[in-house]
Amino acid sequence: MKTGFTDPVLDAQAGFRALMQAMARPGRVQQVIPPPELPAGLEAAAAATILTLADAETPLWTDAGEEARAWITFHTGAPLVAEPASAMLLLNTGATMPALATLHAGEDETPQDGATLIRQVTGLAEGSGWRLTGPGIEREHHLAVMGVPGDFPAQWRANAARFPRGVDVVLCAGGRLAALPRSVALREGG
Amino acid sequence: MTASAHMQAPDTDPGYNFAYLDEATKRMIRRTLLKAIAIPGHQIPFGAREMPLPYGWGTGGIQVTASILGPDDTLKVIDQGADDTTNAVSIRRFFHRVAGVRTTTRTAEATIIQTRHRIPERPLTEGQVMVFQVPMPEPLFKLEPRLAETRRLHALGDYSLAQVKLYEDIARQGEGGSSYSHPVMVNHRYLMSPSPIPGFDNPKLHMSPALMLFGAGREKKIYAVPPYTSVVSLDFDDHPFRPVRAPHACAACGSTTSYLDEIVTDDRGGRMFVCSDTDHCAENQMARKAAE
Numbered sequence: 001m002k003t004g005f006t007d008p009v010l011d012a013q014a015g016f017r018a019l020m021q022a023m024a025r026p027g028r029v030q031q032v033i034p035p036p037e038l039p040a041g042l043e044a045a046a047a048a049t050i051l052t053l054a055d056a057e058t059p060l061w062t063d064a065g066e067e068a069r070a071w072i073t074f075h076t077g078a079p080l081v082a083e084p085a086s087a088m089l090l091l092n093t094g095a096t097m098p099a100l101a102t103l104h105a106g107e108d109e110t111p112q113d114g115a116t117l118i119r120q121v122t123g124l125a126e127g128s129g130w131r132l133t134g135p136g137i138e139r140e141h142h143l144a145v146m147g148v149p150g151d152f153p154a155q156w157r158a159n160a161a162r163f164p165r166g167v168d169v170v171l172c173a174g175g176r177l178a179a180l181p182r183s184v185a186l187r188e189g190g
Numbered sequence: 191m192t193a194s195a196h197m198q199a200p201d202t203d204p205g206y207n208f209a210y211l212d213e214a215t216k217r218m219i220r221r222t223l224l225k226a227i228a229i230p231g232h233q234i235p236f237g238a239r240e241m242p243l244p245y246g247w248g249t250g251g252i253q254v255t256a257s258i259l260g261p262d263d264t265l266k267v268i269d270q271g272a273d274d275t276t277n278a279v280s281i282r283r284f285f286h287r288v289a290g291v292r293t294t295t296r297t298a299e300a301t302i303i304q305t306r307h308r309i310p311e312r313p314l315t316e317g318q319v320m321v322f323q324v325p326m327p328e329p330l331f332k333l334e335p336r337l338a339e340t341r342r343l344h345a346l347g348d349y350s351l352a353q354v355k356l357y358e359d360i361a362r363q364g365e366g367g368s369s370y371s372h373p374v375m376v377n378h379r380y381l382m383s384p385s386p387i388p389g390f391d392n393p394k395l396h397m398s399p400a401l402m403l404f405g406a407g408r409e410k411k412i413y414a415v416p417p418y419t420s421v422v423s424l425d426f427d428d429h430p431f432r433p434v435r436a437p438h439a440c441a442a443c444g445s446t447t448s449y450l451d452e453i454v455t456d457d458r459g460g461r462m463f464v465c466s467d468t469d470h471c472a473e474n475q476m477a478r479k480a481a482e
């Protein structure tokens with residue numbers, strides 16, 4: 001079994017601060033402290049996010065392979081669920097992304113129950129790409145994302161339209177991550 | 191399962207986990223904080239833990255601080271603007287002991303500022319996080335004692351009741367902005383209590399570069415205002431909200447823009463006005479000395 005964080009306490013704290021910054025400043029790319037070893041199919045930022053957030057209280061769906069699934073269970077104790085709609089956390093590493101509209105979005109009085117989708121992508125770059133506006137953004141941020149479905153912007157518009165219900169997304173590439181809280185508006189092509 | 195043994199920061203008390211809370215509690219609070227940031231102004235219940243300080247000492251704020259704090263942080267704690275009250279000193283000592291974290295009284299040096307009832311005068315920066323101690327998180331509690339009903343009103347965004355009540359209060363008192371806990375609309379969606387800060391501080395919440403986190407220990411709620419988020423004090427065309435300060439200059443630094451506390455100076459009714467923000471006042475005094 002591959003190890004988890006070198007220091008489970010301080011590395012989780014650093015992982016959380018990266019996630020908190022990412023969620024508070026949508027489109028700004030953050031760096032994580034990489035776990036020293038990674039199971040096949042998981043990159044550092046996605047692995048660190050899982051170690052930071054997942055535990056026995058967080059039903060988790062993933063399409064990652066056997067080694068990653070065993071690693072998640074061993075280090076976090078998170079119950080793995082078969083249906084994306086039943087998950088509180090989703091770790092999506094494959095080419096296909098579960099449609100945002102099919103994930104749990106919370107209820108009107110409990111929108112905080114909306115799921116968090118952690119999506120491993122192939123590239124993240126600030127300064128070009130999607131134009132983001134909303135809470136956390138002074139004027140606008142630009143974020144280029146490689147490795148999401150072509151209809152992601154349309155899916156995101158539908159997700160944002162049901163605010164305060166909705167899904168929040170963490171995009172991970174290598175050891176870097178950026179977040180899209182449901183409150184953010186996304187437009188394509190600058 | 192996860193290892194429980196770990197390295198302590200060099201000068202912390204080895205009898206505690208880093209920052210006192212156990213890791214499962216921190217994870218739960220951290221997940222709650224991320225959702226609070228994603229839904230600005232929405233109150234989220236959390237499994238508050240007993241802390242080694244009594245309620246009223248900011249146990250909600252302490253749990254939020256404990257969940258975000260790391261060894262690279264510099265912590266400032268204020269109580270009504272002052273760093274030197276028993277409450278502020280105790281909280282600062284607590285975190286120094288259980289997390290070995292650097293503490294400061296200087297707003298400019300702090301990365302995390304835990305506060306009871308004030309926002310510093312010095313403009314905050316993107317590198318800073320404010321943590322508010324909240325006694326009563328529900329802005330509708332005086333109008334609607336049933337929590338289930340307040341949840342429904344927030345879900346609907348139906349704040350007509352609050353507006354009627356506030357209008358009556360303002361019409362009676364004459365002015366909006368002179369009281370504490372003046373409710374605000376966050377991101378044009380949720381009505382939120384800014385905690386018992388003076389109305390004078392409400393505008394500092396609007397489009398602040400800093401992240402604002404709110405923790406209510408007794409009521410077990412967490413909420414947040416992200417940076418650069420619209421925060422508008424509830425008001426009316428005929429009673430617009432105006433931040434109010436005592437119309438004096440600070441007796442110690444001469445400031446005519448800072449929020450002032452009135453201090454009784456003798457038993458013959460003598461009084462003076464000084465900055466509530468002690469660090470700001472000290473900075474002003476130093477600048478004045480340097481200019482002389």
Ligand SMILES: [Zn+2]
Binds near residue numbers: 443448464471474
């Ligand atoms: Zn002064």
